[in-house]
Amino acid sequence: MIRKLSLGVFGLLAATGAGAEWALxxxxxxxxxxxxxxxxxxxVFYWCCAIAAVVFGAMIYSLIRHRKSAGANPAKFSHSMTAxxxxxxxxxxxxxxxxxxxxxxxxxxxxxxxxxxxxxxTAYQWKWHYEYQGQDLSFYSTLSRTSGDARRKGSGIDxxxxxxxxxxxxxxxxxxxxxxxxxLLTSSDVVHSWWVPDFAIKKDAIPGFVNETWFRPQxxxxxxxxxxxxxxxxxxxMPIVVEVVEQGAFQAWLAGEKEDAAxxxxxx
Amino acid sequence: xxxxxxxVQHTDDHHGPAKGWxxxxxxxxxxxxxxxxxxxxxxxxxxxxxxxLVIRSELMTPGLQFVHPEFFNQMTTMHALIMVFGAVMPxxxxxxxxxIPMMIGAPDMALPRMNNWSFWILPVAFSxxxxxxxxxxxxxxxxxxxxxxxxxxxxxxxxFLIFSVHLMGVSSIMGAINVIVTILNLxxxxxxxxxxxxxxxxxxxxxxxxxxxxxxxxxxxxxLLTDQFxxxxxxxxxxxxxxxxxxxxFWFFGHPEVYIMILPAFGVVSEIIPTFARKPLFGHDSxxxxxxxxxxxxFIVWAHxxxxxxxxxxxxxxxxxxxxxxxxxxxxxxxxxxATMWRGAMTFETPMLFSLAFLFLFTIGGFSGLMLAVxxxxxxxxxxxxxxxxxxYVLVPGSIFAIMAxxxxxxxxWTGHMYNEALxxxxxxxxxxxxxxxxxxxxxxxxxxMPRRIPDYSTQFADFNVIASIGxxxxxxxxxxFVYVVVQCARRTGAEASSEVWDxxxxxxxxxxxxxxxxxxxxxxxxxxxxAFS
Numbered sequence: 001m002i003r004k005l006s007l008g009v010f011g012l013l014a015a016t017g018a019g020a021e022w023a024l025x026x027x028x029x030x031x032x033x034x035x036x037x038x039x040x041x042x043x044v045f046y047w048c049c050a051i052a053a054v055v056f057g058a059m060i061y062s063l064i065r066h067r068k069s070a071g072a073n074p075a076k077f078s079h080s081m082t083a084x085x086x087x088x089x090x091x092x093x094x095x096x097x098x099x100x101x102x103x104x105x106x107x108x109x110x111x112x113x114x115x116x117x118x119x120x121x122t123a124y125q126w127k128w129h130y131e132y133q134g135q136d137l138s139f140y141s142t143l144s145r146t147s148g149d150a151r152r153k154g155s156g157i158d159x160x161x162x163x164x165x166x167x168x169x170x171x172x173x174x175x176x177x178x179x180x181x182x183x184l185l186t187s188s189d190v191v192h193s194w195w196v197p198d199f200a201i202k203k204d205a206i207p208g209f210v211n212e213t214w215f216r217p218q219x220x221x222x223x224x225x226x227x228x229x230x231x232x233x234x235x236x237x238m239p240i241v242v243e244v245v246e247q248g249a250f251q252a253w254l255a256g257e258k259e260d261a262a263x264x265x266x267x268x
Numbered sequence: 269x270x271x272x273x274x275x276v277q278h279t280d281d282h283h284g285p286a287k288g289w290x291x292x293x294x295x296x297x298x299x300x301x302x303x304x305x306x307x308x309x310x311x312x313x314x315x316x317x318x319x320x321l322v323i324r325s326e327l328m329t330p331g332l333q334f335v336h337p338e339f340f341n342q343m344t345t346m347h348a349l350i351m352v353f354g355a356v357m358p359x360x361x362x363x364x365x366x367x368i369p370m371m372i373g374a375p376d377m378a379l380p381r382m383n384n385w386s387f388w389i390l391p392v393a394f395s396x397x398x399x400x401x402x403x404x405x406x407x408x409x410x411x412x413x414x415x416x417x418x419x420x421x422x423x424x425x426x427x428f429l430i431f432s433v434h435l436m437g438v439s440s441i442m443g444a445i446n447v448i449v450t451i452l453n454l455x456x457x458x459x460x461x462x463x464x465x466x467x468x469x470x471x472x473x474x475x476x477x478x479x480x481x482x483x484x485x486x487x488x489x490x491x492l493l494t495d496q497f498x499x500x501x502x503x504x505x506x507x508x509x510x511x512x513x514x515x516x517x518f519w520f521f522g523h524p525e526v527y528i529m530i531l532p533a534f535g536v537v538s539e540i541i542p543t544f545a546r547k548p549l550f551g552h553d554s555x556x557x558x559x560x561x562x563x564x565x566x567f568i569v570w571a572h573x574x575x576x577x578x579x580x581x582x583x584x585x586x587x588x589x590x591x592x593x594x595x596x597x598x599x600x601x602x603x604x605x606x607a608t609m610w611r612g613a614m615t616f617e618t619p620m621l622f623s624l625a626f627l628f629l630f631t632i633g634g635f636s637g638l639m640l641a642v643x644x645x646x647x648x649x650x651x652x653x654x655x656x657x658x659x660x661y662v663l664v665p666g667s668i669f670a671i672m673a674x675x676x677x678x679x680x681x682w683t684g685h686m687y688n689e690a691l692x693x694x695x696x697x698x699x700x701x702x703x704x705x706x707x708x709x710x711x712x713x714x715x716x717x718m719p720r721r722i723p724d725y726s727t728q729f730a731d732f733n734v735i736a737s738i739g740x741x742x743x744x745x746x747x748x749x750f751v752y753v754v755v756q757c758a759r760r761t762g763a764e765a766s767s768e769v770w771d772x773x774x775x776x777x778x779x780x781x782x783x784x785x786x787x788x789x790x791x792x793x794x795x796x797x798x799x800a801f802s
Contacts, residue, residue: 021731023716026648033644041645048635056628059606063624068546068613075611078548087603088596095592098642103585105644110581151332151724159330159727166726190418191511193576193651197717202576202647206512207417208505211578228576228651228719230411232418233337236722 027197030219030244034200036105044098051094112214115182117175123185123192123205123227126234130173133184137257143237144168151237167224172241176250177220185211190232196225196240204229217244285786293388296380297786298365303682304387305362306675310751312354312394313668317744319347324706328737330727340723341409342401348412352529353436354394356663359671360532361386361443364471367678368447370777370784371465373456373793378449386443393435400425411721413522414489416503416514420496430493437482444478447471456776456792462553463795465775469556470535473563477524477531480567485521488514512577519570527566530662531559533630533670534601537623540677541605543773544620545612551604558597558604565594575646584643591641595634602631615771618692622673625665625700633661636711651721654714660707665700672699672750679757680765684783687757695753698746705739 028038066072122129124140131138143151147166150157159165175181185194187205195202199215217223225240245253285291285300295301322343326334335343365383369376377383400407405423408414414429422429451472455464464472492514494500501507503514534555542549549555571579571587579587605627614620636658640646649655672695679687709732714720718729725733756762765782776795780788 021728022712023728024712026645026715027717037644037648040642041639041648044639044642044645048638052631052635055602055606055631059609059624059627062606062609062612063614066545066609066612066614068615072611072613074546074613076547077550077611079551079554080607083603083607084551084554084600088600091596091599095595099589099592102588102642102644106584106588107581109644109647110584153332153334153336155331157331159724160730164726165330166724190421191415195651195719197648200644200648202650204577206505206578208509208511209578225717226719226722230341230415230418230721232409232421233341235341236337236719236724 029198029200030217030221030223031199031215032218033105033109033215034198036108037200040102040105043101047094047098112182112212114180115214116179118182118184119173119175120184121186121194121205123187123189123194123231123238125189125232126227126238128169128194128238128240132254135254135258137254137261139171141169141171141173141241143239144170148237164224166237167226167239167241169239169241172222172243174243174245174250174253175217176247177217177244178247179250180214180216182212182214185213191229192227192231192238193229194225194240195228196223196242198223198225199242202228217242220244220246295384295387296376298369298376298380298383299682299784299786301377301383301387302362302364302366305358305365305390308387308390309355309357309359309362309671310754312350312358314747314751315398316347316350316355317747319343319350320740321744323347324737324740326723327725327733329734330725330730332724335723337723338406338409341411341721342407344721345408345411346397346401349397349408350394351663352412352525353433354390356529356667356671357436357440358390360471360474360529360667361440363467363532363536363671363674363678364443364447366682367777368450368468368471369454370780370788371468371775372451372454372459373776373789373795374450374454375787375789377446378454379446382442383446386439386446389435389439393432393439396428396435397432400428403428413518414492414514415518416492416495416511419492420504426496427493430489433489434486437486440478441482444475444482447475448479451475456789456795458795462556465535466538466549466552466555466559467532467535470531470538470559473559474528474531477528477563477566481521481524481528484517485525488517488521491517512574515574515577516571519573520567522573523570524563524566526659526662527562529667530630531563533626533667534559536670536674536677537605537626539775540619540623540673541608541627543677543770544617544623545609545614546771547608547612548774549604550607550610551600555601555604558600561597562594565590565597569594572641572646575643576650588641588643592638595638595641598634602627602634617676617770618687618689618696619673619677621693621696621700622669622676625696626669626673629665629669629700629703630662633658633666636661649714651719652714653710653718653720656720657707657710657714660710664707665703669699675754677770678777679754680769681777681780681782681784683757683760684765684781685757685760686762686765686769687753688762691749691753695746695749698749699743702739702743702746706736706743707739709733709735709739 026038026041028035118133120131120133127140127142129140146162147168150159150162185203185205187207192205193202201213201215203211203213221244223242227235227238326340403424408422408425408429410419491502495502495504501509503509503511538549569591572591640649676692713729713732718725767781768778769782
């Protein structure tokens, strides 16, 4: 059991984790910044492991050797200025070592200049609205029908039979690969938050305010996230799905959507 | 110590405690009030624990089995409010009431009648809060953090939430004033500030934090009240207000609040480890400075709860650095406790076991806290189960274990009888194992992308959720053992305890008989022989 567990630990620590059971770690993601975020997370984690090894090692050693039942005689020392200085200064140095890359990544994260595409995201209780700025295209994105039926209390539908249970929507956000996509976020009612782990971005959608974040997806695929701020009854039921497609495919999709919208408007 | 002993004999027994309900309703004796706080907090701990079991039962498997999402949100909200304001804080106040006067050689708290009110407000406040479960619209369901605009969608429960928070705040503020006045004025003359035991020091610092921030919470919830009923727009953008301002005000209270919940725990552990290591606390003065630094720093880190709110870069950098800095004095304390153990002669009675588990597991909570401080990675952790794991590690094997350690440590002093050591150890092992089974997998869930405060989740999160739920049930059941041990000890079923109880512990509380007489230290004792503090 322990062997299986430790094999699992080593195996999965390296895995991306997205969509996998027993996932132990954050995904590396599909943007440059998501990879930087992952590296920063691992760096801090390794430092914690190193410090834990030293500190817990000392504690465990002491627990074994310095016990009355082993015949230990208690020492009488009760202070040491040298020790206090050492174990104050060394942690400060370690923190500085961590703080520098952390600050660098943060500064890069906040640079949303020169986007290729801007999407206005409006949060509602309990769905998302996406508007492609300057493209005359906007739509709501709500929990998919299959998930919506299965989620009901006592629905009798086994969630394991539903694809992407609670992480699927009727109309996903579609963006082109390699483009710097800027999101302008707001809300129509309460505070929500837009989070896609594979992009390593999360930003609150606040009524009356416009927040900004951005991502540049390097790979195609479908990436899923959820609302990350308690927003009422169905907070757990307003997922986010982003489809990253090749540039050409994106243009085609965009044209098709606008054509559909025009036909719909004409018919009504 | 002979004059103190003679005086203990001298208590005017013909007055003695009142009989029946009057003793408790009109109590001004710090021991009686301490007992009431502790009993109240134990009851609230079990109530909050039941709510946790509702939460973990629903989260055991994907799909919604037992409760509707609205009720689930009520459970998460009430679980937190009850545990923070009803279990952890009153327990530490109860320990303060029982122990501070005895530790400083004072006959009672400085303001005994205000002390009575501080306690009796709490059952009223919590009756109000719990009654909201039965109201139209149910209990508050916006999280214990009460963010607007969501909290303004609360039904009839809303004014009761605000009022009960006000009442709890008043209780805490009065209690804090009492602690400060007692410590600063009623110490026996030989006991200079730096000679005080660590439990007294940490409570002095905690009391200042309480006075500083509870009024801020009161202000925040009053603004919620006026936004709801009196047409103000503090937090409503349509009227020119700012929902984020609430978050700033709330967390300006909220961050020092979590240090309010941990500093007395540090004090307890600083009392217990030296006793069972048979060695003085390492770096006593350093520990005082570290606790003071933590308290000071706690005021300038609040926005680390808000990194995704849309804060300017400079703000994010400042709060990241300030938060990382808290690791330094906290680390100093962990090292000092370890150095106390080092080359001691340890025995492992139940209080020591809980204190050692505190040391290990609180440190793990500290590591996840350090990880949370780093903003780019916090973007991934924020509002996920990684945060839930972090704060449960520092609160459960942190604060709660310290409270239990303190109860086991001082129960023989309070009751005059030993508790059942075998059952205490069993309670310890079950609690420690199950607390880890419950909360360690939550780190993985958060990293894998599971948000918090959701009643149902995607199937890839199923495995660790079922483990956490099993752990929660185990942990909950184990606490019944604690109740049994405490009740049996209170019924005086164990061996009689001496005044020292343990092996040569330091501290004035160990110079009085067990059980401690109703009135102790009517005359101030001397502390010349150095037995006053560890």
